[in-house]
Amino acid sequence: NAVRQQAIAAVEARVAPPISFDPGEEPGSIFGENVFSLTVMQKRLPKNVYRSMLSTIEKSAPLDPDVADAVASAMKDWALEKGATHYAHVFYPLTGLTAEKHDSFLDPVGDGTAFASFSGKTLVQGEPDASSFPNGGLRNTFEARGYTAWDVMSPAYVLENPNGNTLCIPTIFISMTGEALDHKTPLLRSQQAMSVHARRVLELFGHTGPDNVVAYCGAEQEYFLVDSHFFLARPDLLNAGRTLFGAKPPKGQEFDDHYFGAIPERVLGYMMDTERELFKLGIPAKTRHNEVAPGQFEVAPMFERANEASDHQQLLMTTFKSVARKHGMECLFHEKPFDGVNGSGKHVNFSLGNAALGSLLVPGDTPHDNAQFLVFCAAVIRSVHRFGGLLRASVASASNDHRLGANEAPPAIISIFLGDQLADVFDQIAKGGATRSKERGTLTIGVDTLPDLTTDPGDRNRTSPFAFTGNRFEFRAPGSNQTVAGPMVVLNTIMAEALDHCATTLEEAVAGGTDFNEAVQTLLASIVADHGAVIFNGNGYSDEWPVEAEQRGLKNLRTTVDALPELITPEAVELFGTYGVFNAHEAHSRFEVGIEQYVLAVAVEANLTLEMATTTVLPAAIRYQTELAGNVAALLAAGVDADRSTLETVSAPIGEMRAALVVLGEALAQDHVVDPEDPLAAASFSRDTVLPAMAAVRTAADTLETLVADDLWPLPTYQEMLYIL
Numbered sequence: 001n002a003v004r005q006q007a008i009a010a011v012e013a014r015v016a017p018p019i020s021f022d023p024g025e026e027p028g029s030i031f032g033e034n035v036f037s038l039t040v041m042q043k044r045l046p047k048n049v050y051r052s053m054l055s056t057i058e059k060s061a062p063l064d065p066d067v068a069d070a071v072a073s074a075m076k077d078w079a080l081e082k083g084a085t086h087y088a089h090v091f092y093p094l095t096g097l098t099a100e101k102h103d104s105f106l107d108p109v110g111d112g113t114a115f116a117s118f119s120g121k122t123l124v125q126g127e128p129d130a131s132s133f134p135n136g137g138l139r140n141t142f143e144a145r146g147y148t149a150w151d152v153m154s155p156a157y158v159l160e161n162p163n164g165n166t167l168c169i170p171t172i173f174i175s176m177t178g179e180a181l182d183h184k185t186p187l188l189r190s191q192q193a194m195s196v197h198a199r200r201v202l203e204l205f206g207h208t209g210p211d212n213v214v215a216y217c218g219a220e221q222e223y224f225l226v227d228s229h230f231f232l233a234r235p236d237l238l239n240a241g242r243t244l245f246g247a248k249p250p251k252g253q254e255f256d257d258h259y260f261g262a263i264p265e266r267v268l269g270y271m272m273d274t275e276r277e278l279f280k281l282g283i284p285a286k287t288r289h290n291e292v293a294p295g296q297f298e299v300a301p302m303f304e305r306a307n308e309a310s311d312h313q314q315l316l317m318t319t320f321k322s323v324a325r326k327h328g329m330e331c332l333f334h335e336k337p338f339d340g341v342n343g344s345g346k347h348v349n350f351s352l353g354n355a356a357l358g359s360l361l362v363p364g365d366t367p368h369d370n371a372q373f374l375v376f377c378a379a380v381i382r383s384v385h386r387f388g389g390l391l392r393a394s395v396a397s398a399s400n401d402h403r404l405g406a407n408e409a410p411p412a413i414i415s416i417f418l419g420d421q422l423a424d425v426f427d428q429i430a431k432g433g434a435t436r437s438k439e440r441g442t443l444t445i446g447v448d449t450l451p452d453l454t455t456d457p458g459d460r461n462r463t464s465p466f467a468f469t470g471n472r473f474e475f476r477a478p479g480s481n482q483t484v485a486g487p488m489v490v491l492n493t494i495m496a497e498a499l500d501h502c503a504t505t506l507e508e509a510v511a512g513g514t515d516f517n518e519a520v521q522t523l524l525a526s527i528v529a530d531h532g533a534v535i536f537n538g539n540g541y542s543d544e545w546p547v548e549a550e551q552r553g554l555k556n557l558r559t560t561v562d563a564l565p566e567l568i569t570p571e572a573v574e575l576f577g578t579y580g581v582f583n584a585h586e587a588h589s590r591f592e593v594g595i596e597q598y599v600l601a602v603a604v605e606a607n608l609t610l611e612m613a614t615t616t617v618l619p620a621a622i623r624y625q626t627e628l629a630g631n632v633a634a635l636l637a638a639g640v641d642a643d644r645s646t647l648e649t650v651s652a653p654i655g656e657m658r659a660a661l662v663v664l665g666e667a668l669a670q671d672h673v674v675d676p677e678d679p680l681a682a683a684s685f686s687r688d689t690v691l692p693a694m695a696a697v698r699t700a701a702d703t704l705e706t707l708v709a710d711d712l713w714p715l716p717t718y719q720e721m722l723y724i725l
C-alpha cells in the first residue's frame, strides 16, 4: 500500500535536525530567562512598587491601579527587549486545554503612526469572547463576554516562536456575573479555603506564623512518541488521539525491556531540546526516562505550588507537542493511544506546607511534631473516605476510562495506601490509642513515647490510586491529558473540610478543659474508626479487591457516566458551597460540561470508526478477497483443484464487519445532542450502545489485519508505530 510504504521509507530517510545549542550549556544559565520573575521585577521596578507587588503575591493584598500601571510598563519594556510583538491573556477553559487571545502592543495614535503601549488596565483585565467555550449553562447566550483577570501569583513569561514572540499573562476566566468559566479560579479559591483551616490546626500546635499554607503539586507526565509520517497516515490518531484499529503486535511490552532502558538517541535529542525550552520558561523539568510500553516515556518536573504547577503543566504539554513536531514526531498525551500496551497517566504528587514549616506530611523529629503530622494524615484519610467519589469524578473522561482499572493503572475504587509503618500506627490508634507499636514499645500520641516515624517510604505499592510515599501522597488516577487543576481543586476542598473538622473538634475539646494531647488522641481514634475503611495496603489489581471494597462500602465508579454525578450530589454541592469553591450553578456546570465532552469524544470516535472502516479497511479487505476469488476461479478454469479455505477465512470477518457497520451506523443515526433535562441519557447511550458497536467493528478489522496481504494493508501497524522511532 502506497501510503504506508511511503511512510516507512520516509522515516528511514530521516535526517536528524541539527542541535541548535551547545549541549554543554549550564542549565542554570538559561533557567527562567523568559520569565518576568520576582528577580526581574526587583531589578526593574521602583522599590515601593516592587514591595507592593510582593505583598500582593505573598499576602494576597489587593493590587493598586497605580502599581499595576508601573508593573505593566516595566513588563512591556522587558517583553519588547525579548522580541515580543504581542501580548496574550492565557486562560484555562473547561475543555481542559489552554486558550489565549493575542493583542498587538501597537496602538494607533491617530496621525497614521502607532506606538507600543500596555497599560495596567490591559495587564490586569481582558475581555475575550466567551461564546465558544463550554460553560455548562453558566453564561446567558445574550452575554457572550467573559473576563480574564491577571493571576499575580503566576508569573508572566515570553513565549518564543520563529514568527514572533508573545508576552503571556496567566489569567483567570470568569463570566459577567463572576462565575468561574475555568480551572484556575476554583483552584485559587480552594487553595485559600484549605489554608484557612490548615492554619487553625497549626495554631493549635503552636505555629502562629503569618504564612499561608499552600498545596504543592509535582506531576509525573507520561507520553508516547510516534514518527509524524505514521501519525499523519492514521486519521484516528490525528483526530481522536488514539488508534481505533490495530492488531496487537507480535512483540508487546511483555519483555519488560523498555522501562528505564537506554533512551533512543533520537528521543534523547528531543528531550534535551524540550527541557531547554522548559528551563527558559522556568519550568523545573528534572527526571526523564523510558516508561513501560514501547514508545512511551516520562518527564517529571520538581514540585511547585499547585497554582504554578498547574500552569506549568499546561505549558509543558504544549511545549512537548510543539518541539516534537520540530523533531518529526508527534507527542501523544492520550490516556490509551494503543490497545494492549500500557496507557499514560499523570501522577499527581500532593502535599501541604509552606516555606517556614516545610511539608506538613513529613513525620517530624519530636513526638509533638509527629502528632501534628498524624493529624494532617488523618485529615487526608477522612477527606478521601468521605469524598473519594469526587476524586474519581475529577479524573473522569472518555479517554481515561480506557485506562483506569485495566491492570496497568489504579482501579476506579479510590482507596489509600499508607505503607506498613503508618498503617500500623493508625491501627494502634484505632485499637484504643495508647497501645503497642510494632517495633518499639508503647505508643501514645503527643507524649514522649511516640515512636520515631522514619521518612523512608519503605515499600512501594503501584496498584493504589492514592499512596503515601514518605513525604507526600501520590494520586495515580489522573490521566496523561488532564489538567492537574481538577484533582487539585478537589484535594484542596476536601482537605479544607477535614482540617476544619479537626480544628473545630480540637478547639472545642481544649476550650472544654480537655488536655490537648488527649484531645488529639481522641480525634485520631475517631477518624480511624469512622474512615479507616478507605485504607487498603493490598493488591489493588487483584480480583478480590473489588469484592472486599464493596463490603467496605467503597464506591467503584467504573466509567465517567458513573463518576460525574458525584459532582452534584447534595453533599458535594454543600461542600463546594461551604468552602466557597463552587456555587451550586458552577458545580452543575462542571457536571454538564463533563457529560458533554464525554458524548462528543465518543461521537467523534464513532464517526471516525465508521469512516475509516468503510473507506480504508473494508476496501483493502475486499481487494484481497477479490484477488483470492480470482485465484480460485483461475485454478478451477485451469482444471486444478482449488482450495477455498483462505478465501473463506477472509470472507468471514468481512461479513462481520459489514454487519457491525450497520449496527454502528444505526447507533450514530440517533440524536447525540445532550438534553439538559436528562444529560445522563445521552452519555449512557454513548457508553452502552455506541462504544460496544465500535468495538465490534474493531474486532472484525483487527482480525482482517492479521489475514490481508501485507502489501494491501493501508494503515501503519502497531509494530511500525511503536518500534520505529
Ligand code: ADP
Residues within 6 Å of the ligand: 216, 217, 218, 219, 220, 287, 300, 301, 302, 303, 349, 350, 351, 359, 471, 472
Ligand atoms: P517516583 O517515580 O519515585 O514516583 P519521580 O521522581 O518520578 O518519583 O516523581 C516524583 C514527583 O513528586 C516529582 O515531581 C517530585 O518533585 C514530587 N515531589 C517530591 N516531594 C514532594 C512533596 N513534598 N510534595 C509534592 N510533590 C513532591
Ligand code: MG
Residues within 6 Å of the ligand: 220, 300
Ligand atoms: Mg515516576
